[in-house]
Amino acid sequence: MPASCTRRRIPRRGFALALAATILTMAAASAPSxxxxxxxxxxxxxxxxxxxxxxxxxxxxxxxxxYLGPLSDRLGRRPVVTVGSLLLAVSLLMFWTAGSLAVFLAARALQGVAAGLLIPALSAMMIDFESAAQSHVAALWNTIGPMIGLGGGALGAAILVDLTTDPEVAVFGSLTAAFVLLAATVWTTPELVDRSPIARGELRPHFRVPPQLRGMFAAGVPAIVVGWATNGLFLALGTGLVREEFGGSTHTHAGIVIFVLAISGVTASLLLYRRTARTISLYGTSALAIGTAASIGALALHSYPAYVASVALVGSGFGTAFLGVLRTLMPHTGSAERAAVMAVIYTVSYLAFGVPTIIAGLLVPQLTLAGTMITLGAVIVAVSAAATLLRSRLPERG
Known part of the structure; x- marks a missing residue:
């Protein structure tokens, strides 16, 4: 094989592995729901x-x-991905065998630590292996890869729960094996990061955005918040909502909702990714506002088909709002700052992902599940509208 052909294939293999690992990581996040x-x-x-x-x-x-988001910028992508993959495999085994709330919580906590290592390292790894001839492709796949994982993991697990006699073996056994394989396979890709030592005390909370990005980042924060808050609420409460409010008799009914949320985000991102970052962002936040309002109407009507249709619009907004933020920031981010910036983006994302679910848990006994979703949905509509206005005032930058 010619050497030039080999050089072309190595970056493609590295990019494909990072993408597959991202999908797998997010599938492991949604399948347990x-x-x-x-x-x-x-x-x-x-x-x-x-x-x-x-x-x-x-x-x-x-x-x-x-604490650890920028670690792969210093130690390299491969060792961080390896450690994160093995920790995630252990957490899945714990989840699989959990017989008490304490073990259940410990499994989810360990899974969070593992994902915190993996997500910025894999996101940066995709950017490392991005072809110069295909600019913005890493931002696109950093957006749609997680959505494919979330949707595929939820729907796949739902089908297995409905059709197999021992779905936990099928779901957790296969995911555990996949992460062990990933820990080994990542070493077949080249390391493109120059390793540097970490000084004592350097592993402390990092929440730094380079000065040239701060205005753009601030304008994108509301879009990140509403998108990931919506995603968290669907994953945390969606299964119960479909069962209680729409009469869903199988897990697949709930899995379809999460799958539609994800696949509509993938589709919208693919259709719009060649547009400007501003156009993508404005579509995303507008779709989140309109789609969430429509989902409130579907809940009031107790219409499952209308709810699925509204979720499709919500999902298209989630995907493109996040893509718009990445497309705005990444062209202005240096290679030594990529994992750090992605860590900040995902810090905001997962803060928005987690806080509303706690609020929802406190509200459900008072407002019912439907009442809680309607109340929080109204907040999401308002913040989405504000995010649209804020982004419309930010000029496009080359």
Whole structure:
């Protein structure tokens, strides 16, 4: 094989591996959500306890991002991906065998730490291997890869729960094996980061955005918040909502909702990614506002088809709002700052992912599940409208 052909294939292999690992990481985040109702029944957990189980993943991930997010910029992508993959495999084994709330919480906490290591390293790795001839492709796949993982993980787990006699073996066994394989396979790709020592005391919370990005980042924060808050609420409460308000008789009914949320985000991102960052962002926040308002109407009508249709619009907004932020920031981010900036972006994302679920858990006993979703949905509509206005005032930068 000619050497030039080999040089072309190595970056493609590195990019493909980073993308596949990102999809796998997010599938591991969404697949367990289909088991929540059964686990809650088995362990007699309250709604507050279940949202705490969900939120502990987000907050341990957040802590890992703050302390360890930029680690792969210093140590290299491969060792960080290896450690994160093995920790995630252990957390899945714990989740699989959990017989108490304490073990359940510990499994989700460890999964959050592992994801906090993996997400910025894999995101930066995709940018490392991006072809110069295909600018913005890493931003696109850093957006749609997680959505493919979230949707595919949820729907796949739902189908297995409905069709197999031992779905936990099928879901957690296969995911555990996949992460062990990933820990080894990442070493087949070249390391493009120059390793540098870490000084004592350097592993402390990092929440730094380079000065040239701060205005753009501030304008994008509301879009990140509403998108990921919506995503968190669907994953935490979506299964119960479909069962209680729409009469969903199978797990697949709930899995379809999460899958539609994700796949509509993928589709919209693919259709719009060649547009300007400003256009993508404005579409995303507008779609989040309109789609969330429509979902409130579908809840009031108790119409499952209308709810799925509204979720499609919400998902298209989630995907493109996040893509718009990445397209705005990444062209102005240096290679030595990529994992650090991605860590900040995901810190905001997972803070928005976790806090509303805790609030929802506290509200459900007072307002009912539907009332809670309507109340928080109204807040999301208002913040989405504000995000649209804020981004419209930010000029496009080359």
């Amino acid at each position: 289909l088991f929540y109702p059964e686990i809650a029944d088995r362990l007699a957990l309250t709604p507050v306890a279940m949202t705490l189980v969900f939120a502990v993943y987000a907050f341990t991930l957040l802590a890992a991002l703050l």
